[in-house]
Amino acid sequence: MSSVDKQLENLKAEITNELPRDISVSDVKYEGPELVVYTRDPKKFAQNGDLIRKLASKLRKRITVRPDPDVLSDPREAEPKILSVIPEEAGVTDLDFHIDTGEVVIEAEKPGMVIGRHGSTLREITQKVGWTPEVVRTPPIESSTVSNVRNFLKQEREDRRRILERTGRQIHREQLSDDEWVRITTLGCCREVGRASFIVSTPETRILVDCGDKPGSDDVPYLQVPEALGSGANSLDAVVLTHAHLDHSALIPLLFKYGYDGPIYTTEPTRDLMGLLTLDYLDVASKEGRTPPYESEMVREAIKHTIPLEYGDVTDIAPDVKLTFHNAGHILGSAVSHFHIGDGLYNVAFSGDIHYEDTRLFNGAVNDFPRVETLVLESTYGGRNDYQTDQQDSEERLIEVINETYDRGGKVVIPAFAVGRSQEIMLVLEEAMRSGKIPEMPVHLDGMIWEATAIHTTYPEYLRDDLRDRIFHEDENPFLAEEFNHIDGGEEERQDVADGDQAIILSTSGMVTGGPIMSWLRHVGPDPKSRLVFVGYQAQGTLGRRIQNGWDEIPVNGRDSMGRSDTLKLKMDVETVDGFSGHADRQGLENFVKTMNPRPEKVLCVHGDERSVQDLSSALYHDYNMRTFAPKNLETFRFK
Template sequence: MLIEDRLKELKDQINKIIPSGITVSEVEFEGPELVIYTDEPKQFADQADLIKILARDLRKRIVVRPNILEDPERAAGEIRAVVPDNAGITDLFFDPETGEVLIEAEKPGVVIGKNGATLREITKQIGWTPKVVRTPPIESSTVKQIRIFLRSVKDDRKTFLRTIGRRIHREVTSKDQWLRVTTLGCCREVGRAAFLISTPESKVLIDCGDKPGSINNGTPYIYVPEIYPLTSVDAVVLTHAHLDHCALVPLLFKYGYEGPVYATPPTRDLSAMLQLDYIDVVRKESDKIPYTSSDVKKYIEHSITLNYGSVTDIAPDIKLTFHNAGHILGSAVAHFHVGEGLYNIAFTGDFNYQKTRLFNPAVSSFPRLEALFMESTYGGSNDIQPQRKDAEEKLYETVINTVNRGGKVIIPAFAVGRSQETMLALEEGIRKQRIPAVKVYLDGMIREATAIHTTYPEYLNNDLRNQIFREGLNPFLADCFVQVDSPDLREKVISGDPCVIITTSGMLNGGPVMEYLKALGPDERNALVFVGYQADGTLGRRIQKGWREIPLGWRETIVINLEIATIDGFSGHSDRRQLMNYISHLQPRPEKIFTIHGDENKTIDLASSIYKRHHIETHSPLNLETYRMI
């Protein structure tokens, strides 16, 4: 059946369901959604459950848009007239592409009204679809710039979404039924994550990252026949925003990819921030950068964001659902439903199966699950991490000892994840007088990444949300935190009083941490504290192994006399015990498990242990292998 015929059929079905008096002028696939255009959006708003009924009966994600949107300035005035003043509206963002108006308010509940009454009244008055979010305590320039950029390319994006929508909803033509997974990176190694799902109809790429510390093999195998040309790929799915999973997504657009990238909203924003910084760091160290900021913009323009639990068509025979992975903000376990109940496969990305100061544990229950690709960073039999409480005690002890001897504590940390966990632990330690009330300096992108965390409070755990918004005690805004925003201030920190410095990069692959290490490394009063995983080949791993002289360029050397401390327990990864517990609690139990994203001995050890305990078929794949699932 042609797409036009399918749309006509859907329009006829819609007209049979909707009440008389509502006319549908057009229906169109735009990305994964079926968009209904009408001259009577107010009548749709009056029918509170109508869109839910349409979505249920048509088995599609439904969006209703007016044919003509009211002028944003007039609409803004009408919104403010409807919403009570005590809601504290701080910003209105009109998105013509979606017909949505994002209402930022200090009290979202007041904007929503009892049982959504105020929201429905807004829709009736202006036609735009209101979406309410809480005003973030820290404004993010990244989020603001992305919103402005998406508004500037609204026409191109609408054309793109319609093209993609028709591709997603094209007719399934093949009579064959099979599913294969090709490993393009991240097998028996940490980094350059990339996996390709293939069916007779579709190809979907999961992640496309770099390999930290690698010079010769830092890129996934995205040139092999299974995936090339990139125009044959239907979709890219991004599990989370760490560079070993997201760094090279813009490279795909440079080499001809034209499709969508699916991610949670925080993952899109954080990954764009990190990608721009990534090419800036590479530019300082090399004459050749892998891609430009234009390619990052192309990625943003082609991004489609999905929240946890939203079942979405991404290809004619593949549905995607994101579930919380508990690793970093917006990190997701990607679950794929292939065919009409043919097969279900999930990729954990990086995940954490314990509650942390920031997040709830990773989801372990799925409607169906036949195969699982799971990370194995700490999959070795001896990879048992201490309890978070014990790790924090060790951090406090290191800070106390270092400050008492007049030194400074350097904590290299990923801008996203470990930085915020460490900030929360230090803030509580200072507030409860467990450690001296020293300044905690934030250098690099940590402040901006923290701002993005406060933009998406629904992705944080309930305890932290309540602390920030109900108790009015936002730990990220504590007086102890000071942003280092100039070379002059960095020099003052280096020469000043004892303090704690949280700075990027987490594995010492360039960034501001190198300035601190160069200046403070020779002084034995200071301390360098690792709170995150250090991959093979990185400077961080070398220092952990005992290197005390670090070459810097051709003629310069960093001398390491300061105390070296590795504090396990802050990692966003599950340790061996949690990985095994995760398998025990999986519902339903999969038929096959593939252990990836770990050093060779760890992935093999974990696969063997899972098989021995649970009698599940396991594999520790190599890169460039293809497995037929069905």
């Protein structure tokens, strides 16, 4: 018998001993980080709401209770009983019964009403029918991504259970080494923006944090080195993804092409957005005649291997590592990732990308932790003079630009990241039109923006408190304003918009590196009455940065009759309105560190150009007397 089997046997005995005599335990299994307890008495379990909480506290494990399949009632009998318990205004749209696990997935417009106060309705459901309810939200805006992910995971349920059981056994295996040390190896995004990737290693465990591309470049993380995949992809125990932007997520599916078969830990919205963005990444590569680095099947593998975690949940992801996600304030589901290593040995936090102040879309980044010795900190706007305009001033300037352009009969074209900045701008525009600050006019959303917005509305609990309350309680979803139009008619519709009256166009890609924005430049770029407005970071080497720096003759797809690359003369004005970035500026980054509790002993400044990381590193050293570093790629830092 393996050590894990012995451990499960002992846990079963301990749980049985803790429970009332009339509640049986038929099996105990690990599924990922959770301990799953199967019982023939689910209704009695549900009658005592404190039982699971007490067991989890005593055993220091996350516990899920499921009914033994032998005692399940017929789904046809259970369905009307479940619906009789749930308030009608919850808007139940689907019930899906899974006999293998004894779970019933309830999809509803208002999940909170299905859950009930402190889970009271869920317990009542189990008391009535014995099934374990799991609740998901019906997207207010239909989302093909959310639907496809849910359907795919439903189809792959059996395979996914095997993955979770294997992962659970790996997490809870016996430790093999008595040594104690922690190392971080930098595989990308050091003294540069993009291709974020790190290895956290201990004598027991190797964890990859992020694996992204580099905008405007073919450079990829140094995955081939021995510290990374040089000894095989399955030498990794886990992958942690801080958020879904491609400079952090694009090459996650590549790991499965190389043979990785382990878990990916991220938040649920990040999982869905990763699927959306990586599939689009492959599509764009194909359209531009480049060979995609992996097939779409690898994206599905990544989704199947993802174990979603919620903010604040302390989760075992290896025998010697606990992971906790906290809101990073950057994009939907973005997470500051806190690693507690060993039995109090060392604590490391990776900021990912952060925004420290509240925005219209998100609460500001969390920087309060039980312990942190080392912080790996993004430095995108870490330069000495990288101060962004106050958000209110930025909004007023954007409104001013829109009014000026409207008055002269032009259109405003805004290159925007599909995830985050687009939704932020949508909220500004919706309020400005509702309050009469700008004239009512169509706001055309092109590329993935509409789909990304649909995903935002599926997970309102990740949005800023007051915005979430508007969507939850007031039936006043600003993303459903009638001015918003999803461009789904291709070139013909774009031409109609270009030929029509004043309008605002939000289009991907945000750095003008391809996608539908190139079409809008062809249609609207020659119009001197119109304006191109940058509201997000333009990385070095991107066309967006070149236009921002004054280029007015730009390459476009195709060649003329002489075989020369086509170019386009931009006659539209170009504006940059700072303050809408999802990144903290220099002051925000310093404030994040200054108010961090506890303040870290060491800071590694990463994810910024050379000047930015060195400026920030120097300032933190001088102002707060902490050890700081501006590492290069392929450096390894040993702690302890």
